[in-house]
Amino acid sequence: MPEMPEVQGLVDFLGERLAGVRIERATVANIAALKTYDPPIEALKGVEITGATRRGKFVDLSTTGPHLVFHLAKAGWLRWYDALPQTLIRPGKTPIALRVALSDGAGFDLTEAGTKKSLAYYVVRDPADVPGIARLGPDPLDPSFTRDDFAALLAGRRTQIKGVLRDQSIIAGVGNAYSDEILHAAKMSPYALASSLSDDDVTRLFEAMTETLRDAVAAASGKPPADLKDAKRRGMQVHGRRGEACPVCGDEVRSVFFADNSLEYCPTCQTGGKILADRRLSRLLK
């Protein structure tokens, strides 16, 4: 799942590649992924693309007409073509959700692998018309976002810090993978309650968050879309590395499994050596 750094990498690529290019045609291949009907998708025909902006994990393409906004969700991706293939798309028989043909012969597909279809795209007059964008909390890499702003967001929240970091309405752009990485860098348990963090904890977590995200954005920037997923995997210290040695202390990276995902952590670095219970199992035992 692409998170802020990969989405930023995509936005940087698209901003450079699409500036001044016109949309020749936008072909809807999966109508369920198109979440808006006014303006119609046809309103994109012939418009010039004027910019690409990241909003949380959303990509916002502004044009001389409406905005084309998309969210890649769990299994979505953007496939770029310097020369767009002329093959016919058969709706329902393809991982392609949307195909955009450009005036210079290039183009891209929004594709979705897997069975849980959650990729979404929107044609809107204003990006704030997308409910997920209207709800977004502050961006942690916004230069005006400070440690004290972060402390204010955490204060009084009697919920686990892992969930707080992933909640897009509290902090925009962080998902399951980077919240694992941030908590590992901060040497903090994913189950720590946000409201119980000391001032030093908050400072350490804020620094771990901004550093982790800044490094990942730097690693993603300038890469073509096809390379971004591998770059993300390579940069991970604990996420997706169950059973491997923690690069900081050498302890074994552990997982906690949930219904449809898992988190990874290092017991020595983050929980004082304590092994966290498997949530699937403990639910069964209740």
Ligand SMILES: [Zn+2]
């Ligand atoms: Zn460790």
